[in-house]
Amino acid sequence: MTPISRGFRGRRPSTDAESRLPPGQYETRDFPVLSAGPTPRTSLDTWDFTLRSATNQSARWTWTEFLALPRQTITTDIHCVTKWSKFGTAWEGISIDTLLEAATPRGVQPSPYVLARCDGGYTTNVPLADLMGGKAWIAFSYDGAPLPPEHGGPARLRVPHLYFWKSAKWVRELRMMEHDAPGFWESLGYHNYGDPWREQRYSGDE
Amino acid sequence: MTSEPLAAALRIAWRLATVVESISETKRARTIVFDVPGWPGHRAGQHVDVRLTAEDGYQSERSYSIASAPEESHLALTIERLEDGEVSPYLADELRAGDQIELRGPIGGYFVWDISLEGPLFLVAGGSGIVPLMAMLRHRAAALARGGMQAMHRVPARLLYSSRSWDEVIYRDELASLAKKDTTLEVTHTLTREAPENWSGFRRRIDRMMLAEVVWPASERPQIFVCGPTPLVESAAAALVDLGHQPALVKTERFGPTGGSV
Numbered sequence: 253m254t255p256i257s258r259g260f261r262g263r264r265p266s267t268d269a270e271s272r273l274p275p276g277q278y279e280t281r282d283f284p285v286l287s288a289g290p291t292p293r294t295s296l297d298t299w300d301f302t303l304r305s306a307t308n309q310s311a312r313w314t315w316t317e318f319l320a321l322p323r324q325t326i327t328t329d330i331h332c333v334t335k336w337s338k339f340g341t342a343w344e345g346i347s348i349d350t351l352l353e354a355a356t357p358r359g360v361q362p363s364p365y366v367l368a369r370c371d372g373g374y375t376t377n378v379p380l381a382d383l384m385g386g387k388a389w390i391a392f393s394y395d396g397a398p399l400p401p402e403h404g405g406p407a408r409l410r411v412p413h414l415y416f417w418k419s420a421k422w423v424r425e426l427r428m429m430e431h432d433a434p435g436f437w438e439s440l441g442y443h444n445y446g447d448p449w450r451e452q453r454y455s456g457d458e
Numbered sequence: 459m460t461s462e463p464l465a466a467a468l469r470i471a472w473r474l475a476t477v478v479e480s481i482s483e484t485k486r487a488r489t490i491v492f493d494v495p496g497w498p499g500h501r502a503g504q505h506v507d508v509r510l511t512a513e514d515g516y517q518s519e520r521s522y523s524i525a526s527a528p529e530e531s532h533l534a535l536t537i538e539r540l541e542d543g544e545v546s547p548y549l550a551d552e553l554r555a556g557d558q559i560e561l562r563g564p565i566g567g568y569f570v571w572d573i574s575l576e577g578p579l580f581l582v583a584g585g586s587g588i589v590p591l592m593a594m595l596r597h598r599a600a601a602l603a604r605g606g607m608q609a610m611h612r613v614p615a616r617l618l619y620s621s622r623s624w625d626e627v628i629y630r631d632e633l634a635s636l637a638k639k640d641t642t643l644e645v646t647h648t649l650t651r652e653a654p655e656n657w658s659g660f661r662r663r664i665d666r667m668m669l670a671e672v673v674w675p676a677s678e679r680p681q682i683f684v685c686g687p688t689p690l691v692e693s694a695a696a697a698l699v700d701l702g703h704q705p706a707l708v709k710t711e712r713f714g715p716t717g718g719s720v
Contacts, residue, residue, distance in 0.1 A: 255474065255558035257510045262518045263544040276509075276519045278544065285688045286712050288568050290695035290705045334521050335507075372705060402692055440567035453507075454565065456469035 272329060273337055274448035280336040285402045288436070292371035292401075292422050299406055301390065302425040303355045306363040311355035315406070319392070321346045321354065326389060328412035330419075331448035343410055345391030348383040348426070363428035367435060368409050371422040376435035377444070378411060378418055380428065387413060390423060415446040415453070470562050472509065473497065477557045478532055480550075483628045487586060488550045489525060489536045494561065497533060500524055502593040503570035503683065503711075506535065506563030510545060520545045523589040523685075523713070524564065527596035528572075533561075536628060538586035569711045573601035575681060577613040578674050582664065582694050584620045584686020587713040588628050591617065591685055595643070599636055614642040618672045620664050620690065623652035646672050664690060666697035676702030685711040 264270075269279050296315045304310040313321070324347050330338040352362065366383060368376050382388065391410040392399055399405035404421030411418045417437050438444050443452040451457060475492040483489055505523045526534035539550040553559070571579065571594045579598070581591040598615060621627045627647060637645045648660030648668065660668055674680045682703060684694050691710050698708050 254511050254560065256513050257548065257552075257557070257559060258513075259552055260510050260512045260518075260548050262510070262512050262516050264516060276517075278518065284712065285692070287710060289710055290699045290708050291692060292705070335519055402688070436568075441565065454470050458469070 269339070272339055274331055275451045276453075277331055277335055277337040277448065280338055282336075283338060283341075283403065284332070284334075284336060286332065286334060287402070287421065288374070289372055294371050294406065294422070294424075296406060300424070301407065303351050303360055304425060304427045305360045306428045306430050307361070309359040309361070311351075311358045311360050318346065318390075318407075322350055324389065326391075326410070326412075328410070330412070330416050332416040333442065333446070333448075333453050342395055343389065343391040344393035345389035345407070345410060347386060348388045348390070349386065351390070351426075352384065360428075363430050365429040365432045367427045367429055367433060368420040368423050369425040369427060370420050371424055374420060374422065374436050376409075376418050376420045377429075377433060377438055378414065379432070379445075382411060382414065383426075387411065413447070415443075415448050417442065418446050470565070472560045472562045475533070475559055475561045477553050477555050477559075479555055480553055483536060484626050486550075486626070487536055487538045487628050489534050490549060490553055491526075492533045492535070492561070494533050498564070500528055500533075500564035501567075501570040501572055502527060502597040503590045504564035504566045504593075505590070506533075506561045507565060508535070508545070508549070509560040509562075510548060511560070518545055521565065523593070523711075525589045525592050525596075527593055527600050529597065529600040536586065536589045536592075569683065569685070569709050571597075571681065571683060573598060573605075573613060577615060578678055578680040579613060579615040580673050580680040580682045581615065581617040582619075582669075582682070582684040582686070582690075583617065584664070584690035585622070585626070585713070586628060587684075587686030587690070587711070588619055589685075589713070590711060591683060592629050592632075594683065595633075595636060598643075599640070602640070616644045616646070616672060616674070618646045618648070618664060618669070620648045620650060620686065622650055624649060624654050624657070644672075664694050666700060669694060669697050670701055673698065673701065673703075676704075679704075679707060682708045683711075684708065685713050688712050 299315045302310050302312045325344050327342045366380050388411045390407050392407040409420040409423045475494045478491040481489040505521050509519045511517050522535045525536040537549045540546045583591050633645050637643050
């Protein structure tokens with residue numbers, strides 16, 4: 253039985269915020285920074301981005317080439333597994349659809365699962381279907397300015413419909429896989445898929 | 459779509475926790491000691507999710523680091539009261555012995571240390587960021603008490619701890635007594651706002667020069683844990699990498715309100 257905390261009122265979200273908040277989340281106006289280690293610093297001269305097939309075919313873009321791809325501006329909510337949500341964040345980036353379109357003629361065939369690989373060694377896994385159809389971007393700008401390093405700059409994956417740890421900071425490669433394989437937090441007790449609306453925080457959550 | 463589960467895992471269940479006592483640590487921090495029947499045990503550095511339920515069923519959840527060592531029979535959380543917080547003022551000010559709340563855990567498998575990982579162990583704390591690091595020091599002390607002097611020399615530890623003032627140093631007496639009993643533990647404080655009159659220690663925010671003075675050389679490959687407000691963690695972690703420490707040996711955790719200065 254759930255115990256009632258006498259005298260606990262809590263801070264009720266507004267009706268609008270309530271409908272935008274997944275279970276167990278609260279709204280913050282800050283932009284907290286969470287990382288497991290030091291912030292990597294990669295020079296834009298050596299930065300590149302690679303889309304790699306399960307058979308090791310790849311398409312690669314330098315920073316300049318990457319910025320020349322058609323961009324999109326998106327405004328989305330952030331839901332972090334540590335409970336905070338931030339509404340209406342504005343990002344600019346290249347959609348994964350655009351990258352796949354450009355990579356297919358170079359022999360990069362799709363596979364059902366994707367592992368994002370990042371500077372600093374971070375990884376996270378996402379089904380390819382969750383990255384296609386206007387659902388995910390490689391974002392390089394936040395709130396009209398270059399994405400700061402502590403928030404994942406020069407570029408981070410942005411998958412707004414999953415918990416924020418799936419939006420991998422400092423991303424350098426998306427590698428397709430025939431079989432799913434857990435990434436960094438997914439190997440350390442966090443949920444494999446991470447849908448905030450089903451409160452899939454930890455391994456074992458339904 | 460949902461991917462198939464990679465391995466069958468048990469759900470981390472919500473458990474009923476009963477307050478055993480609430481201890482004042484500083485003006486802003488209190489330790490709440492819980493009895494948690496069925497607690498599966500934890501590793502030093504892990505945290506729990508806490509859930510409060512109001513009379514009309516409204517619920518609010520937050521995460522808090524575990525302060526107690528795995529060896530202790532009760533689970534202790536140290537809560538810093540955030541002035542505009544939704545949950546921390548209730549936990550810190552209202553909870554009394556016998557009250558019950560829900561919690562689940564332990565959570566987190568990266569920012570953890572145990573005695574089998576040996577050392578040297580270098581800890582950097584800002585404000586209430588000391589909490590998960592204190593669990594490590596308490597675990598280390600408990601393990602060394604069992605293992606004797608021989609074990610001690612394999613796990614030297616140093617803590618660099620930044621607080622606003624001497625009165626805001628959480629666990630101040632316990633840290634002093636741990637360091638007094640154990641010559642392989644060195645505790646260094648820095649005070650950023652106010653210091654006692656005869657204070658001869660550091661009096662500024664943690665910076666590269668201070669870290670260089672206190673940390674082991676990179677060649678000793680210390681295991682490093684940094685926990686505090688974002689600006690402190692960002693700058694300390696960057697400085698440690700600059701001093702030659704491998705990024706993979708520098709584990710970080712952000713703590714408390716964003717943008718805080720300690």
